[in-house]
Amino acid sequence: MRISPPKNRGLWWHFVSLVFVIVVSFLLVMAILAYLYIRLGNDAMQHRNPFPPVLTIILFSLVIGTTITVTVGRKILAPIADLIKAAKEVSKGNFEIHLDESHRVDEISDAAHHFNIMVQELRSIETLRNDFVVNVSHEFKTPIAAIEGYATLLQDDSLSKEEHDEYTGMIIDSARQLSALSGNILKISKLENQELLTEQTEYRLDEQLRQALLLLESAWEPKQLNLNIELDELHYYGNEELMMQVWLNVLGNAIKFTPEGGEISVSLRPDGPWISAVIADTGIGMTPKVRKHIFEKFYQGDPARSAEGNGLGLPLVARIISLSGGTIEVSSEPGVGSAFTIKLPGPVSAK
Incomplete structure (x- = not known):
């Protein structure tokens, strides 16, 4: 200092x-x-x-x-x-x-x-920019190499239908990963150069959380996860589209890292001048080292799961929450699970 x-x-x-x-x-x-x-x-x-x-x-x-x-x-x-x-x-x-x-x-x-x-x-900015370029190059290189490799294998006329379908599926997955990476980079670059939120409206925050859970049903239903939902009826003034990104990312991570038969809890309630949302799971949890870096761009605590994400989801969440004037905190222990606490400023209107 x-x-x-x-x-x-x-x-x-x-x-x-x-x-x-x-x-x-x-x-x-x-x-x-x-x-x-x-x-x-x-x-x-x-x-x-x-x-x-x-x-x-x-x-x-x-x-x-x-x-x-x-x-x-x-x-x-x-x-x-x-x-x-x-x-x-x-x-x-x-x-x-x-x-x-x-x-x-x-x-x-x-x-x-x-x-x-x-x-x-x-x-510091120059260092971050250089690291950003290196990370982006690396992240783009992985799916592009996969697409090139599997496309080359598809040129073999002796492939069975199962192999053909497998390689085609790999190409599609890599293309989706590349598309998601490009979209997240554009979003976070735009938000980092933005100081004020636009297109703010008043809407039901509890209904938005329910919609996010429904959109992710295809992810949590096959794992037979138990959902513990406690949502107070609250109205919130903010950017509805960006806030949906927050819930999809945090809930998506909770579902991804929770084993079959686990539990995910979602609560929403007024907390003085704040709105407090807590999303907790009984998943694999995080070590203190991983917990310290999860809001850094391109950081992935589990390299073995790098194909499942690009390390931009939580940094994007943190930026949206910051622009909204709120805070986000995480508590987690390995093997116990994680809990994300998001606080958003009012005014809160409980109906």
């Missing part, structure tokens, strides 16, 4: 001090001149032209003032020159720049501090 630099003297104070020093220096010299004039008396000075000494003193004061100005100004402007050079390096893509934050002027110190934070954030 970065510590803010200490507050020191401001730029305005330094310039005021500079002018003050120049004025005091000039007045001091003039005071010495006046003292000598009075000390020596008018008689000693009457045969001399008074203007040359005065001009000499003025010029001498200007030299002193200029010297002080240049010295102090150089110290003040040097960090600004460094900031300009650093900005040029960042514009060229060099994110390893770090400015000294220990300047005595607090405005310059703050500027360096926030510049370093900006560069650090840009460096």
Whole structure:
């Protein structure tokens, strides 16, 4: 964690001090001149032209003032020159720049501090972008290679009908996986560049959850899962289409990782100014390491199940919940199951 630099003297104070020093220096010299004039008396000075000494003193004061100005100004402007050079390096893509934050002027110190934070954030974004490109390339490569491989096998005229149907099914599954991956990438890219939700309406949130369960019936019915449903009648104001993506992803994961004969619980109820939805299962659960990374793009806790997903479902869920002003938390233990708690802001209207 970065510590803010200490507050020191401001730029305005330094310039005021500079002018003050120049004025005091000039007045001091003039005071010495006046003292000598009075000390020596008018008689000693009457045969001399008074203007040359005065001009000499003025010029001498200007030299002193200029010297002080240049010295102090150089110290003040040097960090600004460094900031300009650093900005040029960042514009060229060099994110390893770090400015000294220990300047005595607090405005310059703050500027360096926030510049370093900006560069650090840009460096993180660049790293994420590179990782994203690598992951996308890898994820696309797998289904494309499968399609190419099985299509090549289909060129063999000696294949039996069973083999032909098997290879055709593999191609279809890989194509669907590729389509889902492309769709999720487009969705999450759009949402990451979006700060506000649009197309919000008021609708029945409990009815939406029931619709999501019906849409997933083909997944949970063959596994003979027990459904424990407790849904209060609640009205919610939000983006209906995006929120359906949340329920389909979370419920889909619960169904996927719950063995036959297991149980899935879904509850929805008001919780003060929030709407609280809890989706729990009695599935395989997660280790603390997996639980820590499940909302990261392309992360898959079980590599053996990578063909069943692309690691974008939960990051997509987290982004939608964040844009909706809500929160999502998960509790899980290996062999016990997982529980996702989603809280959405009101207003809540219970009928």
